[in-house]
Amino acid sequence: xxxxxxxxxxxxxxxxxxxxxxxxxxxxxxxxxxxxxxxxxxxxxxxxxxxxxxxxxxxxxxxxxxxxxxxxxxxxxxxxxxxxxxxxxxxxxxxxxxxxxxxxxxxxxxxxx
Amino acid sequence: xxxxxxxxxxxxxxxxxxxxxxxxxxxxxxxxxxxxxxxxxxxxxxxxxxxxxxxxxxxxxxxxxxxxxxxxxxxxxxxxxxxxxxxxxxxxxxxxxxxxxxxxxxxxxxxxxxxxxxxxxxxxxxxxxxxxxxxxxxxxxxxxxxxxxxxxxxxxxxxxxxxxxxxxxxxxxxxxxxxxxxxxxxxxxxxxxxxxxxxxxxxxxxxxxxxxxxxxxxxxxxxxxxxxxxxxxxxxxxxxxxxxxxxxxxxxxxxxxxxxxxxxxxxxxxxxxxxxxxxxxxxxxxxxxxxxxxxxxxxxxxxxxxxxxxxxxxxxxxxxxxxxxxxxxxxxxxxxxxxxxxxxxxxxxxxxxxxxxxxxxxxxxxxxxxxxxxxxxxxxxxxxxxxxxxxxxxxxxxxxxxxxxxxxxxxxxxxxxxxxxxxxxxxxxxxxxxxxxxxxxxxxxxxxxxxxxxxxxxxxxxxxxxxxxxxxxxxxxxxxxxxxxxxxxxxxxxxxxxxxxxxxxxxxxxxxxxxxxxxxxxxxxxxxxxxxxxxxxxxxxxxxxxxxxxxxxxxxxxxxxxxxxxxxxxxxxxxxxxxxxxxxxxxxxxxxxxxxxxxxxxxxxxxxxxxxxxxxxxx
Numbered sequence: 001x002x003x004x005x006x007x008x009x010x011x012x013x014x015x016x017x018x019x020x021x022x023x024x025x026x027x028x029x030x031x032x033x034x035x036x037x038x039x040x041x042x043x044x045x046x047x048x049x050x051x052x053x054x055x056x057x058x059x060x061x062x063x064x065x066x067x068x069x070x071x072x073x074x075x076x077x078x079x080x081x082x083x084x085x086x087x088x089x090x091x092x093x094x095x096x097x098x099x100x101x102x103x104x105x106x107x108x109x110x111x112x113x
Numbered sequence: 114x115x116x117x118x119x120x121x122x123x124x125x126x127x128x129x130x131x132x133x134x135x136x137x138x139x140x141x142x143x144x145x146x147x148x149x150x151x152x153x154x155x156x157x158x159x160x161x162x163x164x165x166x167x168x169x170x171x172x173x174x175x176x177x178x179x180x181x182x183x184x185x186x187x188x189x190x191x192x193x194x195x196x197x198x199x200x201x202x203x204x205x206x207x208x209x210x211x212x213x214x215x216x217x218x219x220x221x222x223x224x225x226x227x228x229x230x231x232x233x234x235x236x237x238x239x240x241x242x243x244x245x246x247x248x249x250x251x252x253x254x255x256x257x258x259x260x261x262x263x264x265x266x267x268x269x270x271x272x273x274x275x276x277x278x279x280x281x282x283x284x285x286x287x288x289x290x291x292x293x294x295x296x297x298x299x300x301x302x303x304x305x306x307x308x309x310x311x312x313x314x315x316x317x318x319x320x321x322x323x324x325x326x327x328x329x330x331x332x333x334x335x336x337x338x339x340x341x342x343x344x345x346x347x348x349x350x351x352x353x354x355x356x357x358x359x360x361x362x363x364x365x366x367x368x369x370x371x372x373x374x375x376x377x378x379x380x381x382x383x384x385x386x387x388x389x390x391x392x393x394x395x396x397x398x399x400x401x402x403x404x405x406x407x408x409x410x411x412x413x414x415x416x417x418x419x420x421x422x423x424x425x426x427x428x429x430x431x432x433x434x435x436x437x438x439x440x441x442x443x444x445x446x447x448x449x450x451x452x453x454x455x456x457x458x459x460x461x462x463x464x465x466x467x468x469x470x471x472x473x474x475x476x477x478x479x480x481x482x483x484x485x486x487x488x489x490x491x492x493x494x495x496x497x498x499x500x501x502x503x504x505x506x507x508x509x510x511x512x513x514x515x516x517x518x519x520x521x522x523x524x525x526x527x528x529x530x531x532x533x534x535x536x537x538x539x540x541x542x543x544x545x546x547x548x549x550x551x552x553x554x555x556x557x558x559x560x561x562x563x564x565x566x567x568x569x570x571x572x573x574x575x576x577x578x579x580x581x582x583x584x585x586x587x588x589x590x591x592x593x594x595x596x597x598x599x600x601x602x603x604x605x606x607x608x609x610x611x612x613x614x615x616x617x618x619x620x621x622x623x624x625x626x627x628x629x630x631x632x633x634x635x636x637x638x639x640x641x642x643x644x645x646x647x648x649x650x651x652x653x654x655x656x657x658x659x660x661x662x663x664x665x666x667x668x669x670x671x672x673x674x675x676x677x678x679x680x681x682x683x684x685x686x687x688x689x690x691x692x693x694x695x696x697x698x699x700x701x702x703x704x705x706x707x708x709x710x711x712x713x714x715x716x717x718x719x720x721x722x723x724x725x726x727x728x729x730x731x732x
Contacts, residue, residue, distance in 0.1 A: 036653075037654060050493075052521060053523075084527045084531050084647070085490040085491075085527045085647075086527055086647045087490050087493070090682075090685055091494065095654045097654055099647070099650075100650055100651070103531060106465050110465040
């Protein structure tokens with residue numbers, strides 16, 4: 001261990017501290033309006049399992065979960081590695097247009113800044 | 114009255130004409146200034162070659178005769194031809210008529226337009242005079258017949274082979290109204306004049322005598338010529354702001370095309386000329402599967418180009434498109450619609466998706482291979498294609514390795530199509546490095562999406578081959594490796610392989626070598642999109658299914674044993690529903706038709722089980 005984390009004891013990274021009161025959880029509702037199929041997602045994880053960019057931390061299921069918790073900073077970091085290849089959409093058993101969700105999410109986050 | 118007295122009613126026409134002749138050069142020069150020095154050098158290199166003559170020939174056949182529209186629908190072609198060529202001849206023959214009559218090429222520009230007003234009987238009592246009277250009346254009939262069809266098209270578009278007509282905007286309606294009145298008013302004015310004079314061409318004199326029976330022609334003479342001049346002038350003023358800008362712009366566009374200005378990025382003046390050369394004829398909306406099957410009627414090429422011309426297209430227009438290329442294929446002006454649309458998406462997305470940080474390339478396998486096989490994301494979702502390709506390569510004794518065995522490489526095209534150009538560039542750079550490390554002499558691809566981007570965006574030291582080309586060559590060189598069957602197969606042309614890369618014959622040749630090719634209603638350049646295209650970012654899953662089902666129905670109409678395609682995405686899309694006739698990739702067909710080992714090598718008989726024909730090959 002080195003750097004700032006080499007002190008003794010446990011620590012929690014900022015993004016893992018979930019404060020539902022202050023987090024902005026509205027984004028997922030806007031997204032669900034743009035891509036209604038998002039609401040049929042039941043978090044099975046097929047998308048994450050097939051993802052070409054999973055080694056880089058991309059995982060649609062995780063993105064969706066974090067969105068519902070309003071953890072936008074982490075989401076923004078994760079979706080940068082998405083290649084938009086569309087495999088997640090093709091394997092989704094619930095026909096969620098996952099690719100369209102990521103695409104619209106990128107635009108939404110950009111508009112927020 | 115003699116024309117040298119310059120009557121007042123010619124004024125609206127003359128002002129309109131002057132406006133056009135000043136406005137158009139100014140705007141064209143404004144666009145051309147977007148060219149770089151290199152672009153001008155390209156033009157200079159081509160301008161004094163036979164290309165210029167070829168351009169003139171195409172201008173004649175496309176801007177006047179509208180040959181491509183004739184091929185699309187003969188009545189629609191006649192409508193466009195009679196209006197364009199008929200009007201052109203009215204101008205040219207009219208000018209010659211005045212030159213013969215006045216013996217002066219420099220007579221006023223309005224003289225041919227209002228010739229009948231000054232000389233109702235034409236050139237008196239000569240063969241030449243009667244000839245011009247007749248020919249000008251015939252030309253007027255030609256234009257009026259086209260106008261009648263144009264009118265009919267607004268209300269009964271199917272008669273002219275159009276399922277729907279283009280939705281017009283305000284400037285179009287203004288210009289269209291003027292245009293519709295020009296020739297009926299010319300006819301009326303010439304008839305009135307002929308009726309008063311009691312002489313004229315067979316058509317105008319006939320109608321003039323009929324009018325004389327119930328109208329006070331003397332009182333109508335000047336008002337009718339005034340009306341004709343006003344609608345002509347009005348049309349000229351409305352022209353640059355309406356779809357009729359295409360009339361002159363297409364001429365320049367064709368020259369620029371033959372002078373090799375068209376760049377894939379459309380970053381020079383070419384894009385401006387393309388956008389303004391769209392006549393909004395609506396043929397693109399007619400061939401678009403989105404409108405035919407899924408009820409999407411707002412995002413077709415004509416509306417995209419229109420929005421691009423007057424501003425920036427909104428997201429729904431930019432995004433709702435398969436980039437299947439059917440509209441570009443059908444476009445009589447040959448506008449590079451898909452490239453313009455990708456460029457539009459790029460402009461919107463550049464700020465949103467910066468270049469991605471890619472992981473560094475880890476060392477590739479050191480083993481020396483001949484063929485480097487790149488399966489691509491989509492082939493990994495249809496592993497049957499990868500298995501089949503591996504087996505064929507092994508049986509053919511070709512040394513190969515699979516580049517994306519661990520599924521961590523992307524060709525970059527999906528990101529590029531979505532407008533994420535910078536991100537796509539970083540993906541392309543990384544994949545290029547991976548390919549270069551392999552040392553193979555051929556890159557084999559089983560996905561047309563990857564194939565197209567490898568060809569167009571990569572700078573690779575080795576050739577790229579799609580597996581249809583590769584397998585067809587293998588079958589030519591090693592015919593004993595494969596057998597023929599009686600399987601009946603229809604073939605689906607993937608958009609990026611057919612229209613996108615021009616590969617139509619090789620897959621069909623493979624099917625003919627291994628079975629029987631069943632033809633389908635839409636083939637080759639006219640092939641339908643499977644509906645799975647990643648390029649559409651706005652379509653709903655339900656709408657996709659409508660497009661897919663319709664295309665599948667067309668492919669199975671001949672009741673084949675298999676629907677064969679050569680794209681993993683097309684296969685995946687078609688196979689998604691409950692399908693009575695299975696969908697297979699051409700690699701899977703080829704594997705099925707591999708000559709059994711014991712026939713090729715009888716000494717090894719018994720090692721392999723005979724594969725039964727027609728086995729279930731869809732996973």
